[in-house]
Amino acid sequence: PFLWSRLGFVARMILRRLSRQRWRAAATVFGVALSVSILQLTFFSYDAMYELMDSQFRLVERQDVHVVFHDERGRGALYEVRGLEGVRQAEPELAVAVRLVNAWLDEQTVIIGLEKDHSLFGLLDAGKRRVPLPAEGLLLSSQLAKELRVRVGEEVEVRILTGDKRVFRAPVTSVVEEYMGVAAYASLPALSRWIGEVDAITGVRLLVDPLRADDLGRELKDLPAVAGVAFKAQTAEVFDATVGESQGMMLGILLLFAGAIIFGVLYNAARIALAERHRELGALRVLGFTHREAAVLLSTENLLLAVLALAPGLGLGILLSWSMTEAYSTDLYRFPFVLTAESVFHTVVITLAFAVLASLAVLRRLQRLDLVEVLKARE
Numbered sequence: 054p055f056l057w058s059r060l061g062f063v064a065r066m067i068l069r070r071l072s073r074q075r076w077r078a079a080a081t082v083f084g085v086a087l088s089v090s091i092l093q094l095t096f097f098s099y100d101a102m103y104e105l106m107d108s109q110f111r112l113v114e115r116q117d118v119h120v121v122f123h124d125e126r127g128r129g130a131l132y133e134v135r136g137l138e139g140v141r142q143a144e145p146e147l148a149v150a151v152r153l154v155n156a157w158l159d160e161q162t163v164i165i166g167l168e169k170d171h172s173l174f175g176l177l178d179a180g181k182r183r184v185p186l187p188a189e190g191l192l193l194s195s196q197l198a199k200e201l202r203v204r205v206g207e208e209v210e211v212r213i214l215t216g217d218k219r220v221f222r223a224p225v226t227s228v229v230e231e232y233m234g235v236a237a238y239a240s241l242p243a244l245s246r247w248i249g250e251v252d253a254i255t256g257v258r259l260l261v262d263p264l265r266a267d268d269l270g271r272e273l274k275d276l277p278a279v280a281g282v283a284f285k286a287q288t289a290e291v292f293d294a295t296v297g298e299s300q301g302m303m304l305g306i307l308l309l310f311a312g313a314i315i316f317g318v319l320y321n322a323a324r325i326a327l328a329e330r331h332r333e334l335g336a337l338r339v340l341g342f343t344h345r346e347a348a349v350l351l352s353t354e355n356l357l358l359a360v361l362a363l364a365p366g367l368g369l370g371i372l373l374s375w376s377m378t379e380a381y382s383t384d385l386y387r388f389p390f391v392l393t394a395e396s397v398f399h400t401v402v403i404t405l406a407f408a409v410l411a412s413l414a415v416l417r418r419l420q421r422l423d424l425v426e427v428l429k430a431r432e
Contacts, residue, residue: 089366139265
């Protein structure tokens, strides 16, 4: 009673009608909430994709060029590449095919050996903080640690799949967050010692002079020991062109789909309200209500239903977004769970925009309301 006595005449009419038609109002809120969740999921997938690209191509892969050799080479290959014109910085790496075993679980992957003071490949934790390489032991990607069910401080059995095929146990010193691929990491001297190949490398990461990049690429491909040359800029461009383009198309389709549902649900609810209340609205007009006041009465009810649907819709959308990160968690790539204020804001704005459009469409019918005919009609 305390709150009710302070509500205006229009607010009381709206709340009284919604309380009398609570199941219909609940169905309308449910329909709009589902559309809100689709909008939230759409913006999440867009944000997650570009978070993946930013993390992979800016924070993890910091090199300009990644050179891979046909087989293991000595340090001489590093010095030869480092001496090429246009190379500003070169860091070696050693990739070894292994099978990691923990109890009955096993995964075939690679251990990548890096120099302790490396700077062209980022090993980051979930908070995007740099993780140092241990002198001994392994760093596992979070997905690999999850699949092996191993935690920091425990040991895994390492079975080398090349050369002497040695078998040994190594401790897991930390877990790093990666969104593409699954791998383990170790210091280059330790990995060389484990496989019995001192100073062996299988690739080089380079920072290069942009003006010499094309010539350097052709020169590297002509070297007989080089199996592949990958330019990060080209890789990111291809990734964005293939995945980003399809992502943008899906974004547009889902936005139209969700908007059509919001418009349809609220337009239908407003049409029903106008049909049921045309005599009431006509009587109010005759008693002195202006057309604007009658329109506010009808449209405010619609907007209130849309606002009530925002909270459950956003909650369901966040739950669907989290489920999507779990469903698409594979060895090839994983979506990061990203919830930004911008995506929530855009979801709310688009929902209210379509609610306003639905209200405007119904208000056109209100303008054509014949007061004389309405009041002459029998109940």
